[in-house]
Amino acid sequence: MLTKIMQGVSIAGLLLAVLWPPSEDYQLLLQFVVCAGAILVAWEGYRLAKHLWAIGFFSIALLFNPIQPLTFSREMLLWLELLAIATFLVSLAVLKAKPRLSMRSIAS
Numbered sequence: 156m157l158t159k160i161m162q163g164v165s166i167a168g169l170l171l172a173v174l175w176p177p178s179e180d181y182q183l184l185l186q187f188v189v190c191a192g193a194i195l196v197a198w199e200g201y202r203l204a205k206h207l208w209a210i211g212f213f214s215i216a217l218l219f220n221p222i223q224p225l226t227f228s229r230e231m232l233l234w235l236e237l238l239a240i241a242t243f244l245v246s247l248a249v250l251k252a253k254p255r256l257s258m259r260s261i262a263s
Contacts, residue, residue: 158195162243165192169240173233186221189239193219196243199250208250215239
């Protein structure tokens, strides 16, 4: 559930960044949100044994890393944001979490 929420928040933040380029103050917040969302989706991909997806989202987390940010031209950043949006959107359909089995009570 948290992963789906972070995917949605990451998509919304990236869409806003594409439509209205963020100022320096909001750029750090955007990087933090996208990085956290990408790490959660990478973990979900690893948990579901979809390792290529996990590697891809780990790469997105590195690109949007707020601790050691990478600098790109505005044009390159726009393409990276669009690619990240597309990847997050596709992951909503591809990475479906397996239902967790509940434990049966000993009494039943």
